[in-house]
Amino acid sequence: MRIALLHARYTLIETARVPIAVMGAVVFPALTLLFFVLPQRAIAEDSGAATRAVASLAVFAVLNNALFSFALSIAQDREQPWDPYLRTLPVRAASRVFGHVLASAVLGVAAVIPVVVLGALLTAARATPLGLVGAAAALVVAGIPFALAGICIGYAMTSRGASAIVQVVMFGLAFGGGLFFQPTTFAPWLDAVSRVLPSRQARDLVVFAVQGGTLDLWTWIGIVAWSAALLALALVLYRRDEGRRFR
Numbered sequence: 001m002r003i004a005l006l007h008a009r010y011t012l013i014e015t016a017r018v019p020i021a022v023m024g025a026v027v028f029p030a031l032t033l034l035f036f037v038l039p040q041r042a043i044a045e046d047s048g049a050a051t052r053a054v055a056s057l058a059v060f061a062v063l064n065n066a067l068f069s070f071a072l073s074i075a076q077d078r079e080q081p082w083d084p085y086l087r088t089l090p091v092r093a094a095s096r097v098f099g100h101v102l103a104s105a106v107l108g109v110a111a112v113i114p115v116v117v118l119g120a121l122l123t124a125a126r127a128t129p130l131g132l133v134g135a136a137a138a139l140v141v142a143g144i145p146f147a148l149a150g151i152c153i154g155y156a157m158t159s160r161g162a163s164a165i166v167q168v169v170m171f172g173l174a175f176g177g178g179l180f181f182q183p184t185t186f187a188p189w190l191d192a193v194s195r196v197l198p199s200r201q202a203r204d205l206v207v208f209a210v211q212g213g214t215l216d217l218w219t220w221i222g223i224v225a226w227s228a229a230l231l232a233l234a235l236v237l238y239r240r241d242e243g244r245r246f247r
Helices: 002-016 019-037 041-045 047-077 082-087 093-122 129-156 159-176 188-194 198-211 217-246
Strands: none
Touching (some): 019 047, 047 093, 047 129, 093 129, 129 159, 129 198, 159 198
8 A cells, every 4th residue: 555655646646747638627527517507497496406417527526637637647757767677676566556536536626626626616405514515525436437447447448539539438428427407317228327437326325415415325336336337447458568668
């Protein structure tokens, strides 16, 4: 864990050296809130609907940050001479992977804050202090599959390929997971498909943390299953990349 924390620290330092990348991760979800949420009449009149919408956009902020930050940064790092040197150090693959996940969590918090602030100021969304704490914890848990997905793309693709794939995956998960439009508007077949996606499971978990109610057991099963599968794939892709370039 100590090595993972060290990797997370230096990943954040490297990211901070490119301010435009940080601004993109922080500003884009907030702009999405302004364009997709505020124009809806129900958001201005219905506190429950507004709260669910803001929670969904908070999940999108985490999703956007995790995919873009790590898929692109890892893919670009693999093309730099510094990365082969790091591979020669006696550090397990899991340490670097967990380091990326921890750094993603920190950046995800920075991306969520503008969404929450704008939602509180410009919509009818309301949440108790306990609900906000629960939502923060839920976002950390729900963001793990997104971070691991970004890591998988980064180790599987070149930087150009990763850029294209990330956009397809991000918007597919966002629309399919009900982050831009409430799942209650989905056709039955789309709702069934949506429930399998990690973005829908993350959205349901965060909404439950904020508003209470009931949460399907499948949501927890899905988050755990996606996290385990993507972690295993990330480790496989890391070792495959290591084997290709260092044999």
